[in-house]
Amino acid sequence: xxETVAIGIFVVTLVSIxxxxxxxxxxxxxxxxxxxxxxxxxxxxxxEHAVEAIEFETLALLMGMMIxxxxxxxxxxxxxxxxLVAQHSSGSVIRLMLMLGLTTSLLSMVLDxxxxxxxxxxxxxxxxxxLDISPVPLLMSQAIFSNTGxxxxxxxxxxxILIGTAxxxxxxxxLTHMGPIVLVMWGSIFLVLRYRMGEGLRTPEAAPQRGSxxxxxxxxxxxxxxRSARRxxxxxxxxxxxxxxxxxxxxxxxxxALTGSGVALAWTQGGVHDILKDVEWDVLLFFTGLFVMVxxxxxxxxxxxxxxxxxxxxxxxxxxxxxxxxxxxxxLSALVDNVPVTIAMIPVVLNLGAxxxxxxxxxWAVVLxxxxxxxxxxxxxxxxxxxxxxxxxxxxAITDREWLSVGIPTVIVSTLVASALYVLLFDFLSAG
Amino acid sequence: xxxxxxxxxxxxxxxxxxxxxxxMRVMGSRxxxxxPVIDEGQHVTGVxxxxxxxxxLMPKFVQVLRSTDFVHDYGKFELGxxxxxxxxxxxxxxxxxxxxxxxxxxxxxxxxxxxxxxxxDVPVVNAAKELVGIVSRVRVGSLFLIDWLDKxxx
Numbered sequence: 001x002x003e004t005v006a007i008g009i010f011v012v013t014l015v016s017i018x019x020x021x022x023x024x025x026x027x028x029x030x031x032x033x034x035x036x037x038x039x040x041x042x043x044x045x046x047x048e049h050a051v052e053a054i055e056f057e058t059l060a061l062l063m064g065m066m067i068x069x070x071x072x073x074x075x076x077x078x079x080x081x082x083x084l085v086a087q088h089s090s091g092s093v094i095r096l097m098l099m100l101g102l103t104t105s106l107l108s109m110v111l112d113x114x115x116x117x118x119x120x121x122x123x124x125x126x127x128x129x130x131l132d133i134s135p136v137p138l139l140m141s142q143a144i145f146s147n148t149g150x151x152x153x154x155x156x157x158x159x160x161i162l163i164g165t166a167x168x169x170x171x172x173x174x175l176t177h178m179g180p181i182v183l184v185m186w187g188s189i190f191l192v193l194r195y196r197m198g199e200g201l202r203t204p205e206a207a208p209q210r211g212s213x214x215x216x217x218x219x220x221x222x223x224x225x226x227r228s229a230r231r232x233x234x235x236x237x238x239x240x241x242x243x244x245x246x247x248x249x250x251x252x253x254x255x256x257a258l259t260g261s262g263v264a265l266a267w268t269q270g271g272v273h274d275i276l277k278d279v280e281w282d283v284l285l286f287f288t289g290l291f292v293m294v295x296x297x298x299x300x301x302x303x304x305x306x307x308x309x310x311x312x313x314x315x316x317x318x319x320x321x322x323x324x325x326x327x328x329x330x331x332l333s334a335l336v337d338n339v340p341v342t343i344a345m346i347p348v349v350l351n352l353g354a355x356x357x358x359x360x361x362x363x364w365a366v367v368l369x370x371x372x373x374x375x376x377x378x379x380x381x382x383x384x385x386x387x388x389x390x391x392x393x394x395x396x397a398i399t400d401r402e403w404l405s406v407g408i409p410t411v412i413v414s415t416l417v418a419s420a421l422y423v424l425l426f427d428f429l430s431a432g
Numbered sequence: 433x434x435x436x437x438x439x440x441x442x443x444x445x446x447x448x449x450x451x452x453x454x455x456m457r458v459m460g461s462r463x464x465x466x467x468p469v470i471d472e473g474q475h476v477t478g479v480x481x482x483x484x485x486x487x488x489l490m491p492k493f494v495q496v497l498r499s500t501d502f503v504h505d506y507g508k509f510e511l512g513x514x515x516x517x518x519x520x521x522x523x524x525x526x527x528x529x530x531x532x533x534x535x536x537x538x539x540x541x542x543x544x545x546x547x548x549x550x551x552x553d554v555p556v557v558n559a560a561k562e563l564v565g566i567v568s569r570v571r572v573g574s575l576f577l578i579d580w581l582d583k584x585x586x
Contacts, residue, residue: 076499083502126493126500132508216505224499394492395517 006300025282028289035296053295064257070278075229079222082123105149137200143383151371152182159342159370171243235264307351322365329369334376376411436535439565466553474562478527
């Protein structure tokens with residue numbers, strides 16, 4: 001009974017997030033309330049448990065990074081970078097796609113994907129209009145590269161923050177374990193995009209002349225607050241250094257990010273109210289609601305049962321178990337938001353660990369599965385949703401069909417690449 | 433002092449059945465920034481605003497970027513033909529929903545209305561909701577300033 005009710009509440013919430021009728025934060029908030037109410041009635045969960053279920057470390061790390069990004073976005077740094085990149089592409093569309101994609105990936109490794117895309121995509125519209133080319137292939141590849149780059153680091157992607165905090169994986173662990181896989185995947189995705197978007201990436205004959213108009217863009221004028229940009233970037237570098245020294249210094253990434261955001265706020269004397277407006281509170285509250293809901297699922301015994309079922313597949317090798325988890329998550333996170341999927345998956349993996357399974361490689365399967373799946377569909381990740389929304393404000397809206405025709409092959413190829421590397425590097429991934 | 437004290441009674445309008453191009457011609461030849469769209473009974477059914485047309489003619493990136501101060505050379509966007517699809521759009525799609533002030537509205541009401549709705553000209557209607565004139569921000573504002581100076585320096 002309790003299991004059925006808890007699963008019911010969770011599924012209804014996921015479906016309503018998928019349906020898009022309510023904002024996902026509202027859906028998760030209502031779901032959390034329903035879970036606590038059901039828990040009180042059926043005596044499996046209460047308010048105290050709900051508060052304990054909230055991972056404050058994850059929320060603090062996210063908030064710290066959001067404040068740093070909010071400080072950086074007002075300086076014009078992203079516009080500055082986009083102009084420099086465009087000017088170095090000399091009017092070739094494929095080079096533009098490669099360089100903007102690489103830039104987006106690198107920025108997404110340290111900064112939130114959504115912010116990166118929110119700031120780079122409008123610049124892409126400008127560049128495409130100057131060159132008289134369709135912005136669609138560039139915008140789609142940016143979202144995909146942003147999702148992919150994000151997989152490589154602890155702070156690159158919300159699921160990674162969740163997994164890193166729960167599994168005790170450090171920034172360095174992510175970089176050394178996921179970095180090489182993401183690098184290979186990146187190359188293969190580039191080839192897929194190049195092949196699938198063929199015609200759209202052809203450089204029109206007039207583009208090189210038009211490219212000269214791009215040279216007239218004033219990158220330095222775009223960097224409206226050079227001093228703050230330099231200071232925030234320095235603090236960001238400091239925070240990343242602290243991430244890397246997490247183990248020797250015995251500090252958490254959340255501490256590093258919050259300290260960094262405090263220092264940056266003080267140093268740039270940014271208006272606190274304006275900066276806090278740019279923090280994505282809806283995301284933080286969405287996470288909080290999900291934590292409470294998944295806490296209920298766990299209290300109802302659902303997640304340990306899932307772990308039990310997975311263990312019934314006892315005979316299968318650890319490698320195959322990892323692959324099954326990865327593939328299942330690729331499919332799930334293509335269809336629904338990958339954050340609730342990750343939050344629900346974490347206790348399952350912890351349960352497996354409690355039953356004696358070596359969960360180290362499974363964590364990496366979760367990172368890869370949730371990260372890869374998001375590229376498949378227009379709603380697979382928030383970055384996709386953002387570039388589509390921006391394209392709708394131009395003459396060339398990205399259609400669902402257009403997305404799927406690129407997203408699905410991308411996901412198939414990256415899953416194959418990731419699986420092959422997962423098998424090849426299994427011993428390395430298992431060794432903490 | 434009220435709106436009827438400073439409104440212009442000669443209003444350049446187009447009928448509900450007019451095309452967008454006809455409305456643009458009126459705007460261009462009469463050098464007005466706002467053209468009310470009216471039905472046979474002189475009721476305002478919509479308002480065509482110059483700024484909305486100009487926005488459509490600008491590059492799309494202007495809509496998606498916070499600032500474009502770093503663009504100094506608009507190159508091909510100056511030349512045209514650009515955004516030619518605009519010609520085919522129906523008037524209904526570009527005009528704003530109807531808005532107006534009453535002829536006995538106060539100057540302060542008119543000022544606040546223009547400020548809140550970010551418009552420079554507002555059609556003026558009588559009690560029967562028929563169009564009787566149009567007021568601009570400059571007309572309302574200058575009359576208000578003169579009136580205020582007179583009262584304050586007394």
